[in-house]
Structure formats: structure tokens, C-alpha cells
Amino acid sequence: MKLSIYCPIILCTILFTGCSSSNQGDEDPAHWTEDQVSDWFDSGEWLGQSPMRPDPSIDRREFAVHYHQNKARWDKAFAFLAKEDLQTLEAGNHQLDGDNVFVKVTEYNSKNPEDVSYENHQNYADIQFVVSGMEYIGRTDLSQTTVLTPYDKEKDIQFYKVATSEKLLAKPGTFFIFFHDDAHCPGLKVNDNAPVKKMVIKVKN
Numbered sequence: 001m002k003l004s005i006y007c008p009i010i011l012c013t014i015l016f017t018g019c020s021s022s023n024q025g026d027e028d029p030a031h032w033t034e035d036q037v038s039d040w041f042d043s044g045e046w047l048g049q050s051p052m053r054p055d056p057s058i059d060r061r062e063f064a065v066h067y068h069q070n071k072a073r074w075d076k077a078f079a080f081l082a083k084e085d086l087q088t089l090e091a092g093n094h095q096l097d098g099d100n101v102f103v104k105v106t107e108y109n110s111k112n113p114e115d116v117s118y119e120n121h122q123n124y125a126d127i128q129f130v131v132s133g134m135e136y137i138g139r140t141d142l143s144q145t146t147v148l149t150p151y152d153k154e155k156d157i158q159f160y161k162v163a164t165s166e167k168l169l170a171k172p173g174t175f176f177i178f179f180h181d182d183a184h185c186p187g188l189k190v191n192d193n194a195p196v197k198k199m200v201i202k203v204k205n
Contacts, residue, residue, distance in 0.1 A: 029064035037061050046074065050081035052129065057139065057168050058177045066125055066179065066205065076101045077127055077201045081175065086131050086199065096201075104200045110135045110189035117148055117159040118183040124156055124202040128186060129175035133196035137176060138185035140165035145183050180205075 029037060040046075041060045046067055067074045076096045080103065094103040110133070118138060128137065145160035152158070160183050167188070168176060178184045187196065 027068070029061060029068055032061070032064070037064055040064055046078065048075065048078045048082055050078055052081050052173055052175050055168060055174050055176045057166075059179065059182075062179050062181075063177055066203075070100075070203070070205070073097060073101050073203050077203050080201060081127075081129075087197075089199070100204045102202050104202065105197070106200075107195070107197050108187060109193045110196050111187050111193065113138070113185075113188055116185055116187060118145060118162050118165070118185045119157050119159050120178070120180055120183050121156045122151065122158075122180055122205075124204055125180075126178040126184070127175055127201040127203065128170070128178065128184075129199055130170045130172055131197040131199055132172060133194055134169065134171045134190045135186065135196050135198070136167040136188035136190055137170050138162070138165045138188060139168055139178070140183050142181050142183055 029040070032040070037060050041054075041064065047054070080096055089103075089105050091105045091107050094105065096102055118140065120142065140162050142160075144163045144165070146163075147158065148161050149159040162183060162185075165183075165185070169190070170176065170186075186198070186200075
């Protein structure tokens with residue numbers, strides 16, 4: 001009698017343990033727990049040899065999903081970040097993997113907030129970082145925006161007006177990642193309008 005009572009309990013325990021182990025081993029970051037996402041992100045293995053550090057504003061789960069979907073592309077981007085000659089790279093576009101991964105290098109004076117608009121992209125994620133100088137990058141969720149200019153498919157960009165936003169301080173040594181839902185406004189002045197050298201690595205979704 002005791003065996004017949006305990007067998008269902010043992011069976012349920014085995015099944016539950018098996019299910020738990022299966023979930024913990026899930027390779028899709030969309031199904032990871034918050035702890036799993038944080039452990040993977042904080043390990044920094046994905047960053048390779050780059051001395052640059054990720055800004056806390058990065059959506060860790062969104063990044064984990066994108067990274068695992070196109071690991072080879074993201075690895076090329078972070079390998080580029082490990083280069084020592086970023087200061088000498090000339091303005092313009094530089095291909096790392098054809099249209100899949102490329103770098104846009106720009107030099108400009110930081111702008112007044114009233115002179116720029118928020119933007120986002122559908123086909124690419126942005127890794128943005130300042131090589132020299134400083135700037136603020138405005139950032140908000142798409143739910144806080146209204147469309148200013150319709151989506152331009154050729155340029156993969158759409159512009160917005162925003163209701164509320166936060167300002168992220170961009171300076172050398174730190175990078176930011178923006179996905180489709182991140183309406184962002186780079187190039188904003190910190191104190192005065194001042195020279196900035198900026199790089200944006202475009203990683204195709």
C-alpha cells in the first residue's frame with residue numbers, strides 16, 4: 001500500500017525536476033529567467049577583448065535575444081570595438097561584414113535639443129559610442145512618441161516627437177545599444193556646442 005501511495009508522488013517529482021532542468025537549459029534567451037539573463041550579460045564573454053563597457057541603459061534581455069539570433073554578426077562588431085586605432089579611423093562608412101555589419105564614423109559639433117529629432121530603425125540595431133568629446137543621447141520608449149516623419153525604407157529611419165525621455169551621458173569608454181523600440185536622439189550638447197567624434201556600428205537584425 002505504501003508503494004502505491006508514493007509512486008505517483010515520485011513520478012510527479014521526477015517529471016517536475018525534468019521540466020525544470022529543461023527550462024534552465026533553454027537556449028532561447030526570451031525564455032530565460034532574469035537571473036539567467038543577468039548572469040550571461042555580466043559574464044562579459046560576448047564582449048570579447050574590448051576594454052569598453054556597456055551602459056546600464058541597455059535592455060539586457062532584448063540584447064541577449066538579438067545576440068543569440070545573429071551571434072557571428074555581433075561578434076564581428078565587438079571584435080571591432082577591441083581595436084586600438086579607433087581614434088585614427090576616418091569619417092565615413094566602413095564595412096565589417098558587407099551590409100550585415102558596418103561602421104558609420106561621423107565628426108560634428110554637438111547640437112541644441114530643439115534642432116534634432118528622435119529616431120529609430122527597423123532593420124538594424126545600433127551600437128553607439130563616442131571616440132572623443134562628450135554628448136547626451138536622448139532615449140525613450142516608442143509608446144512615448146508620435147510620428148514626425150514616416151519611415152524611410154531606403155535609409156531605415158523614422159523620426160518622432162517625444163512626450164518624455166531620459167538623457168544618457170556618452171563619453172569615451174562606454175557604449176550604448178539601441179533596438180527598434182528605443183527612440184533615441186544622439187548628438188545633444190552637454191554644456192556648450194562642442195566637437196564630437198562618434199561611431200555607430202550597425203548590426204542587421
